[in-house]
Amino acid sequence: ELKVEQNPLFLSMQEGKNYTIYCNYSTTSDRLYWYRQDPGKSLESLFxxxxxxxxxxxxxxxxxxxxxxxxxxxxxxAAVHDLSATYFCAVDKTNFGNEKLTFGTGTRLTIIP
Amino acid sequence: DAGITQSPRHKVTETGTPVTLRCHQTENHRYMYWYRQDPGHGLRLIHYSYGVKDTDKGEVSDGYSVSRSKTEDFLLTLESATSSQTSVYFCAIGQRRGGRETQYFGPGTRLLVL
Structure with a gap:
């Protein structure tokens, strides 16, 4: 069973600082996706x-x-307030034309002025 | 904008009642998906479709059924709603960009089962 783990789950950082969110997954895959979600909204494809x-x-x-x-x-x-959101990574575990994505639990990022 | 709409956007229902959620797309995409989103779980795939009348189960399909009689519509049915099915439901379509499929999501449906 494919497992996708993100860390940290919560991240609070000051504007202007740099940081990294990590996404580990448990089985072989060469297709990975990043999404952004604002509160109460849908997911937006990033990468x-x-x-x-x-x-x-x-x-x-x-x-x-x-x-x-x-x-x-x-x-x-150099974080700015507009980047505050929840970020999800997702891994595709199929090798066919369609995708079956397994998502991480998300990283809630808060940028503090 | 991938041309995806979901209806209803909000619904409150009682335990034991059937509920049908609709996903509609305007761009003739072959692949459509239903996910649920719950705190601490990210998004989990319920069912997906790879064409009219062609559907398959995802990782959390128990208690759900789907139908796709037209390319543009993918319906998710909760046969007898339970409180554990309270969630936000997202539909997605698979759109080919840069030679690969990428999933684009609808606005979501918030379902509360009392």
Whole structure:
């Protein structure tokens, strides 16, 4: 059974600081996704990582994937209040055209002015 | 915007009653999914569909059934609602971007079973 673990579960950080969210998963997969969710809202797709060593960046967020270590990271640079949200990673455990995603429990990020 | 709507957006029902949630998409995507979101569990896959009349179970399918008679509609039915099915339900579609499928989510349905 695929397990996806995120840490930390809660993160409170000051504006301007850097931090990293970690996503570990238990079985082989080379497709990992990051989503953002604001309170009471739906999930927004942030990054799709499709191979070992993949790195994607959007603004102050950068995601990377190490399939050998079964680890993905979401790095936040010089945090701003607008980044406050819950972040989920999800792993695709199929090798077919469709996806069956297993989600982590999420990291609730709060940026303090 | 992946053109996904869900109805109803909020529902309160009583234990033992049947409930049907609807997911509607406007872009003719083949793959559709139903998830539930609960605190401490992230999102968990209930059922998914890979075409009209083609559906399969996810990890938490007990107590739920689905139907897809048209490409654009994917229905989730709670045959006899229980309090443990109180949750937020999200529909998703699989959309091919950059050569791979990525899932895009609807706005969600908040269901309270009393």
């Amino acid at each position: 799709v990582l499709l191979s070992n060593g993949a790195v994607k960046q959007e603004g102050r967020l950068m995601a990377s994937l190490d399939t050998k270590a079964r680890l993905s990271t979401l790095h936040i640079t």
